[in-house]
Amino acid sequence: MIIVNLDVMMAKRKISSNELAEKIDITPANLSILKTGKAKAIRFSTLERLCGALKCQPGDILEFVDDEED
Amino acid sequence: MWNKDKSILLSQILVKICYVFVIVCAIAAPWLVELYEKRAGTDGLYTPLLATLMCCVPPAVIALVCLDVLLWNIQHGKAFVELNVKLLRSLSFCCFSVAAIFIYFSILRPFAFVIVFAAGFFGMILRVVKNCFQQAVAMREENDFTI
Numbered sequence: 001m002i003i004v005n006l007d008v009m010m011a012k013r014k015i016s017s018n019e020l021a022e023k024i025d026i027t028p029a030n031l032s033i034l035k036t037g038k039a040k041a042i043r044f045s046t047l048e049r050l051c052g053a054l055k056c057q058p059g060d061i062l063e064f065v066d067d068e069e070d
Numbered sequence: 071m072w073n074k075d076k077s078i079l080l081s082q083i084l085v086k087i088c089y090v091f092v093i094v095c096a097i098a099a100p101w102l103v104e105l106y107e108k109r110a111g112t113d114g115l116y117t118p119l120l121a122t123l124m125c126c127v128p129p130a131v132i133a134l135v136c137l138d139v140l141l142w143n144i145q146h147g148k149a150f151v152e153l154n155v156k157l158l159r160s161l162s163f164c165c166f167s168v169a170a171i172f173i174y175f176s177i178l179r180p181f182a183f184v185i186v187f188a189a190g191f192f193g194m195i196l197r198v199v200k201n202c203f204q205q206a207v208a209m210r211e212e213n214d215f216t217i
Contacts (some may be wrong), residue, residue, distance in 0.1 A: 031217075033215060038215060039215050039217050040211070040212045040215035040216060041212065041216040041217075042216070042217055
């Protein structure tokens with residue numbers, strides 16, 4: 001499964017949810033969906049804006065974890 | 071000018087008319103069956119026909135309530151929600167139950183098999199519509215959770 005490490009990156013960059021939402025032009029509610037891992041998909045445009053605002057790579061935000069691995 | 075709202079309103083009016091029709095038929099069933107027996111000139115049909123009709127009243131009322139709620143949801147912009155899938159499933163079960171109830175009567179009067187077939191066919195169509203709605207709900211959810 002794909003884990004969203006957005007909160008980790010936000011903590012590293014010391015940026016609040018509202019500030020980031022405003023910077024990348026999405027609603028705080030949608031950012032919350034992303035942060036809590038409830039999102040089913042993420043648009044390339046959103047990912048691009050997130051990476052731009054947080055000055056990081058997509059891999060810093062998204063992480064693949066093998067479900068079958070115990 | 072004919073529009074979506076007027077179309078829903080017309081459907082709601084038709085459902086309300088059906089409510090009245092079902093209730094009136096349920097109350098007047100003994101008299102209607104007696105009249106049918108006299109006109110058709112048949113004997114021994116009173117009890118089985120009355121029992122069959124009375125057994126069909128609960129699924130008919132449930133189906134009308136489901137239609138009413140479904141129309142209310144559509145009117146309020148909630149067409150593709152999980153509740154509507156459940157309502158369509160209930161509607162199809164109501165049709166199947168009417169078909170099952172009429173099987174007994176169709177043994178006594180083979181023409182009643184038309185009702186069995188029609189109710190079963192409606193139930194099948196509703197199941198297909200339910201499957202479409204289920205797919206649409208999944209697509210809407212995916213769309214809503216695409217950021």
